[in-house]
Amino acid sequence: MLAEIxxxxxxxxxxxxVSEVLEYHFMVNALLAGSVVAVMAGLLxxxxxxxxxxxxxxxxxxxxxxxxxxxxxIGVAAxxxxxxxxxxxxxxxxxLSAGERRSWSEQSATIGAVQALALGLGFLxxxxxxxxxxxxxxxxxxxxxxxxxxxxxxxxxxxVAAVAxxxxxxRPLLFASVDADVASARGVPVRSLGxxxxxxxxxxxxxxSQITGVLLVFALLLMPAASAQAITARPGLSLALTVAIGLxxxxxxxxxxxxxxxxxxxxVTSISFAIYVAIQVGAWARSxxxxxxxxxxxxxxxxxxx
Amino acid sequence: MxSQEFMRNALLAGTFIALAxxxxxWFVVLRGQVFAGDALSHVAFPGALAAAAAGVDERVGLxxxxxAVGAGIGLLSQRSVAGGRATGGAAPADDTAIGAxxxxxxxxxxxxxxxxxTSSGGGSGxxxxxxxxxxxxxxxxxxxxxxxxxxxxxxxxxxxxxRPLLFASVSADVAAxxxxxTRLLGIGFVVLLGVIAAEATQAVxxxxxxxxxxxxxxxxxxxxxxxxxxxxxxxxxAVTAMWGGLALAYALPxxxxxxxxxxxxxGMYFAxxxxx
Numbered sequence: 001m002l003a004e005i006x007x008x009x010x011x012x013x014x015x016x017x018v019s020e021v022l023e024y025h026f027m028v029n030a031l032l033a034g035s036v037v038a039v040m041a042g043l044l045x046x047x048x049x050x051x052x053x054x055x056x057x058x059x060x061x062x063x064x065x066x067x068x069x070x071x072x073x074i075g076v077a078a079x080x081x082x083x084x085x086x087x088x089x090x091x092x093x094x095x096l097s098a099g100e101r102r103s104w105s106e107q108s109a110t111i112g113a114v115q116a117l118a119l120g121l122g123f124l125x126x127x128x129x130x131x132x133x134x135x136x137x138x139x140x141x142x143x144x145x146x147x148x149x150x151x152x153x154x155x156x157x158x159x160v161a162a163v164a165x166x167x168x169x170x171r172p173l174l175f176a177s178v179d180a181d182v183a184s185a186r187g188v189p190v191r192s193l194g195x196x197x198x199x200x201x202x203x204x205x206x207x208x209s210q211i212t213g214v215l216l217v218f219a220l221l222l223m224p225a226a227s228a229q230a231i232t233a234r235p236g237l238s239l240a241l242t243v244a245i246g247l248x249x250x251x252x253x254x255x256x257x258x259x260x261x262x263x264x265x266x267x268v269t270s271i272s273f274a275i276y277v278a279i280q281v282g283a284w285a286r287s288x289x290x291x292x293x294x295x296x297x298x299x300x301x302x303x304x305x306x
Numbered sequence: 307m308x309s310q311e312f313m314r315n316a317l318l319a320g321t322f323i324a325l326a327x328x329x330x331x332w333f334v335v336l337r338g339q340v341f342a343g344d345a346l347s348h349v350a351f352p353g354a355l356a357a358a359a360a361g362v363d364e365r366v367g368l369x370x371x372x373x374a375v376g377a378g379i380g381l382l383s384q385r386s387v388a389g390g391r392a393t394g395g396a397a398p399a400d401d402t403a404i405g406a407x408x409x410x411x412x413x414x415x416x417x418x419x420x421x422x423x424t425s426s427g428g429g430s431g432x433x434x435x436x437x438x439x440x441x442x443x444x445x446x447x448x449x450x451x452x453x454x455x456x457x458x459x460x461x462x463x464x465x466x467x468x469r470p471l472l473f474a475s476v477s478a479d480v481a482a483x484x485x486x487x488t489r490l491l492g493i494g495f496v497v498l499l500g501v502i503a504a505e506a507t508q509a510v511x512x513x514x515x516x517x518x519x520x521x522x523x524x525x526x527x528x529x530x531x532x533x534x535x536x537x538x539x540x541x542x543x544a545v546t547a548m549w550g551g552l553a554l555a556y557a558l559p560x561x562x563x564x565x566x567x568x569x570x571x572x573g574m575y576f577a578x579x580x581x582x
Contacts, residue, residue: 052397054405055341062513096579104397108340109524113575115344116517120568123439123514127562137434141416215348216416218409226402263420269413276406 010259021258029147030211030254030264033155037208038220038246040159043166044204045221046242047197049229051177054222055108056093059115060202061217063089064209066122068139073129079154082206089118090202094195142213144254144264155207162203165196173197174235216265219272220246227279245275307556315450316442316563320548322457323509324518326502328544330464331523332537333495337475340520341401342379342496345408346503347515349375352415353504354437359422364437368504375411376500379404380493440511440564442552453505460502461541471495472533509548510564517568518544525578547571 010017021027048057063085071081096110138146166173176183176190184190208217228241253268260267307313334343353371354364383400419434436444445453464471474481474488482488506515522543530536551567558566 049402052399052401054401055344055397058341058344058405065513103338105335105338105340105527106524108338108397109335109520109527109575110579112340112344112516112520113524113572116514116521116568117572119513120517120565120572123511123562124565127565128560137419140434140438141419213416215412216409218405219413222402222405222409226406261420263416266413266417266420269409269416273406273410273413280403 021255026145027258029149029152030144031251032152033147033211034250034254035247036155036159037211038250039243040162041204041208041220042224042242042246043163043239044201045225046239047177048201049222049225055111056198057201057205057221059093059111060086060089060205061209061214062115063118064206064214065139066118066125069122069125069129073125079210082210086202086206087199089114090198094198140213140215141263141265142211142216144211158203158207162200165200169193169196212268213265216269219249219269223272223276224249227276230279230283312443313556315445315447316552319445319450319453320442320509320552321545322454323506324544324548325541326457326460327506327518328522328541329461329537330499330502331519332526332540333471333475334499334519335523335527338398342404343499343503343519344516345404346372346376346500347507347512348408349411350504350507351437351512352411352418355415355418355422359418368507369501372500372504373497375407376496377493378407380496383492437507438511438513439562440509440514442509442563453508456505460498463498467491468537510567514564514568517571521571521575522547525575528578528582543574547574
């Protein structure tokens, strides 16, 4: 990143390195934006993992592609394109694929068709715009460097709104996510909540992809949440862990990228994945050990009537 | 239209790639493995980049990446082979693992992109676009023939395992009891998907593969109840989408072929939701 121009060197003095990084306004913005996104994507991603809507989340991140390309085509700021298309995609998926009794194969086929259509459209926009091939990199893999003050404020605003709605709807949404049938029987509007959640997810994804790029959203949306849920099933604790892991990923990833010629997206994704794998291996090891330590069943004593 | 060589090449390669996608796609939709197919096509991109960065033919990277990840997905798959209908409305648990792995591989992709662009000094954006969105109008005669052969072979391979695969997909336990090697079939199928994904990437690109793989097959599922009719219909619809898309793109120079193909395919699916 910066290393191409100014050739900074990391020292063993962490405090010095951190203060050096923070001298640059673009780095401060990157860290601020990254932190906001880590919190928002972490919380919504936690529900996404719980509700097993990973494929929908991925497709929503793909919506950002026609969004940004379309915005460039009509001369509007890319941010609008991201948000409009991600929300439109959420509504499309929510209306078309959700619903009682639809099998997973039907739902996934619908989501897949929506994704392909959206990407084809995005490519059309790019072609019509006359090949913004340089910007294609940023679109797909993120632009941690060029985040403006305005963008940070927009992100913060969206995050506050999304988290507020999430908190307000938290209990019924959790109920509907964990046991839809019982919740529905208790009068919880499961279908509507599902659509609202997808819209919130669309917002989170639109915000995240402006930092990480469309293809690497899962580094902050999926992996921290999946890692936390592998550690504990208790909602409060695993939500907190998700956010903590996300923040670590952002700060460590951006910090390392500052001193390197390689793109920040690579570091953010790799660190997130490394944490995810380490925790999965740990969880697997723990469950294997537990099974091995369980005492074998004792046969009942002679003469005892069971 | 048929007098132009690039068009003939595109039609030749495209027909058999579409056939392979349609036929195997019918099983992908049945088994609820659309996301896995999506992931496989996405990892084709870093594979091609890694090969380019190493100075090797990018097709080597394409195939290596998709087959490796396909084998990984097949081996790690924890759910029963009967994916689609058995799990009811919920996605299988390993979607999380699939999502994590392909995100990491894409992260490697951006690393290789940087490596490639610094070592080749530009042109990487165009290279990336070609891999992501296909370059079917840019195929030479030899490339087209090779693509057609691989496509045909993949379609035939799918048909060869169709009966046991159908059995294993719909009723895994009974099939296993009857001696069908369900786990091996499952792994083999995902590896075959990897080959098809790598091949189709050259036509429609890594990002648009789902359009050929899932949409025509999903439409066929809705319309045809009989499995063999469904498989045939899926193949037919995919090839029709390919031909329609190529013809449309030929007629309208501003329209990219992959967009046209995928839009027709998706349109077929949405039409089927209204009609059937």
